[in-house]
Amino acid sequence: MNILDIIEKKKVKSELSTDEINYFVDGFTKGSIPDYQMSALLMAILLNGMTDRETFDMTNAMLHSGDIVNMSHIQGIVVDKHSTGGIGDSTTLALAPILACCGVYVAKMSGRGLGFTGGTIDKLESIPNFDTALSENEFFDVVNKVGCAVIGQTGNLAPADKKIYALRDVTGTVNSIPLICSSVMSKKLASGADTILLDVKYGSGAFMPTPQSALELAQKMVTIGTLAGKRIGALITDMQQPLSDHVGNSLEIIGIIEVLKGAKNRLYNEIKEVAIRLLALTGKYDVKTAEVAFDEAISSGKALNKFAEMVQAQHGDASYILDPSKFEIGKKVEVKADKSGYVTGMTAADIGRAVTHMGGGRMQKTDVIDFSVGVVMKVAIGSCVKKGDVLCQVYHNGKGLDEAVNLIKGAIEIGADKPAEHKIAYAYVDKNGTTLY
Numbered sequence: 221m222n223i224l225d226i227i228e229k230k231k232v233k234s235e236l237s238t239d240e241i242n243y244f245v246d247g248f249t250k251g252s253i254p255d256y257q258m259s260a261l262l263m264a265i266l267l268n269g270m271t272d273r274e275t276f277d278m279t280n281a282m283l284h285s286g287d288i289v290n291m292s293h294i295q296g297i298v299v300d301k302h303s304t305g306g307i308g309d310s311t312t313l314a315l316a317p318i319l320a321c322c323g324v325y326v327a328k329m330s331g332r333g334l335g336f337t338g339g340t341i342d343k344l345e346s347i348p349n350f351d352t353a354l355s356e357n358e359f360f361d362v363v364n365k366v367g368c369a370v371i372g373q374t375g376n377l378a379p380a381d382k383k384i385y386a387l388r389d390v391t392g393t394v395n396s397i398p399l400i401c402s403s404v405m406s407k408k409l410a411s412g413a414d415t416i417l418l419d420v421k422y423g424s425g426a427f428m429p430t431p432q433s434a435l436e437l438a439q440k441m442v443t444i445g446t447l448a449g450k451r452i453g454a455l456i457t458d459m460q461q462p463l464s465d466h467v468g469n470s471l472e473i474i475g476i477i478e479v480l481k482g483a484k485n486r487l488y489n490e491i492k493e494v495a496i497r498l499l500a501l502t503g504k505y506d507v508k509t510a511e512v513a514f515d516e517a518i519s520s521g522k523a524l525n526k527f528a529e530m531v532q533a534q535h536g537d538a539s540y541i542l543d544p545s546k547f548e549i550g551k552k553v554e555v556k557a558d559k560s561g562y563v564t565g566m567t568a569a570d571i572g573r574a575v576t577h578m579g580g581g582r583m584q585k586t587d588v589i590d591f592s593v594g595v596v597m598k599v600a601i602g603s604c605v606k607k608g609d610v611l612c613q614v615y616h617n618g619k620g621l622d623e624a625v626n627l628i629k630g631a632i633e634i635g636a637d638k639p640a641e642h643k644i645a646y647a648y649v650d651k652n653g654t655t656l657y
């Protein structure tokens with residue numbers, strides 16, 4: 221077998237065998253296949269696609285390139301949720317304690333932010349002393365005791381994906397459905413949960429521009445997860461505007477505390493939809509009983525207390541959860557509407573970029589984050605505004621303020637006509653098929 225024959229085969233749209241897929245994933249990860257040949261193959265895959273069988277084999281080869289987390293240390297159903305990323309997407313932080321209150325376990329490994337998207341781990345580290353690097357034993361102990369824990373990715377999960385993703389990033393081969401699918405699913409399967417809910421975003425702040433393209437990706441990922449023996453479903457959700465009104469690290473924790481106290485906003489609606497679908501996937505609940513359990517977790521105050529319990533178990537200062545006014549926030553500047561009309565659209569990615577410019581995100585992996593900066597949105601798509609109304613509050617410490625304000629002004633479109641209603645979810649997919657909302 222040799223790599224040239226494999227490139228030639230994909231170039232003419234032939235199906236690659238399992239052995240050929242194992243050969244190039246293994247060869248590239250170990251360094252025997254050079255970047256230029258792998259780039260040619262990735263471009264052929266982007267242009268000519270892969271069958272479900274090929275995508276499954278590629279996922280499997282990447283999954284087995286590193287460690288697989290053994291969740292047998294946890295005595296119960298372990299659930300996981302994965303978002304394809306976005307702006308103000310802090311759902312994991314509320315979901316973990318809510319789901320723990322509903323009797324399932326959340327042992328979550330999350331990432332840091334890079335570029336315009338935020339990362340769950342950075343948000344948690346804005347809570348003083350919160351430890352996102354627990355040892356594996358301590359991690360499992362917290363999950364068994366509290367019901368949930370969130371740490372940074374440990375060990376050597378899917379190293380093939382790390383290498384292939386870095387090459388895709390610089391060769392124009394990111395936006396291929398089989399390549400995104402094998403990248404996401406190899407990491408999800410390596411992190412060991414029994415039941416997985418994927419939150420596939422579409423819109424200006426997401427990888428997939430349209431609901432239809434996000435649905436196609438979701439269907440492929442559900443097929444691969446089902447073939448791997450998991451209970452898996454996917455929601456296709458809107459990322460045309462920030463999900464939370466709060467964007468920025470400490471600010472997003474404050475936004476989550478509001479949801480756990482019962483605030484009924486867009487973030488709450490999305491968290492509820494994800495939680496109900498995930499609980500129903502476990503088989504422990506149906507959609508109706510899942511909704512009752514969700515409502516009870518919030519209205520009883522148990523979910524907020526569970527969040528504080530998780531923070532304390534991970535060595536964080538839980539008094540910040542009970543009294544969020546303790547979070548240090550930057551100086552406030554207001555961005556106002558320069559004309560009257562309706563908010564007709566937003567470039568969510570530019571709001572994320574604005575926060576990064578002020579120091580709330582990283583341009584380079586080594587950048588140090590300013591947790592206290594961010595944006596609080598006062599309008600959403602469909603809001604009616606008058607000239608001079610506040611569109612959002614910007615919290616800053618001087619750095620990058622002018623650029624941030626310009627980006628935000630350009631990101632919020634105001635027009636004369638009221639836009640169509642923006643639903644949180646477009647569709648749900650599981651092994652039984654697709655339900656449109």
Ligand code: URA
Nearest residue numbers: 304399400403404427
């Ligand atoms: N997220 C991933 O982990 N991989 C991709 O290819 C795209 C988004």
